[in-house]
Amino acid sequence: MKKLSILFFALLFGKRMQAQELKTSSVNRTPTSKSLFNPEHKRNFSRKGDFYFHWGYNNSWYGKSDIQFQGPNYDFKLHDVVAHDRQSRLGWDYLNPSLITVPQYNIRVGYFIKDNYSISIGWDHMKYVMDIPQTVAITGKIGANITPENTPTGALAGTYNGQMINVKESMLTYEHTDGFNYANVEVERYDDIWVAPGGNTSLTLETGLGAGLMVPRTEAHLFGLGRNNHFSISGYGISAKVGLKFYVWKNVYLQNSTKFGATNLTRVHTTGWDEFDKASQKINYIENLTVIGFQF
Secondary structure (H helix, E strand, C coil): CHHHHHHHHHHHHHHHHHHHHHHHHHHHCCCCCCCCCCCCCCCCCCCCCCEEEEEEEEEEEECCEEEEEEECCEEEEEEEECEECCCCCCEECCCCCCCEECCCEEEEEEEEEECCEEEEEEEEEEEEEECCCEEEEEEEEECCEECCCCEECHHHCEEEEEEEEEECCCCEEEEEEEEEEEEEEEEEEEEEEEECCCCCCEEEEEEEEEEEEECCCEEEEECCEEEECCCCCCEEEEEEEEEEEEEEECCEEEEEEEEEEEEEEEEECCCCCCCCCEEEEEEEEEEEEEEEEEEC
16 A cells, blocks of 8 residues: 555656646747737747848948058048948959959858847948049148158148048049958847737847957059958957848748948058058948848
């Protein structure tokens, strides 16, 4: 009788433990991000533990920025420089047949550490092109012969204290077109806005913060001396973003996001004499990106 009693309590305890495990497992699968506008509908799955990957294209807009140029016998700054992005399609550059033009693109891989939080790494390939010609204020000094090659500067030699000059191609061309690259890590949060009755299709609000390194490939020519430089870590950036993700199915989504960024480029390659010549600038930008993604 004693043995039967022990067996009975063991079975009862085991069933209770099994029920508790099932309850805990069910809780772990419950999405923590609830629908804002139709709370009676919820996703029938959790994103925790999933990976995601997306790829797409962007447009970018840049605030005015100051560019400092420094090297042997020159140290001057151009103020409030205007620049734009440069849209292109994948194909040959007919002005330079040895190059292939690449559109402005975004690529990102992430992991959901919780149902409504993820961490990701990405590469934002933007393009930055200084408008030429344009009239800007200039401060600093330009010698009669500058750079290690003693490049002549002609009538632009002198000391400046805020005068306006017309920057032409004979003086300068300056662009990050291969490109204005932002290698970054981001932390994202997700809040469901709408969930279909079936639980698989949904519209989700994504917000995030990021930071990373600026890795431009800059083409610059200063008084005719320059080249399309090699890729280099030239500074750092921070960013914040907000966007909408439409899950066509729980594993496939379309996304449109707007990113606000601030960058500090402390050492930009210019003439090809990297140990002597450099440029520096701070660029603020707005980037809009549209991507297609997969979650698995």
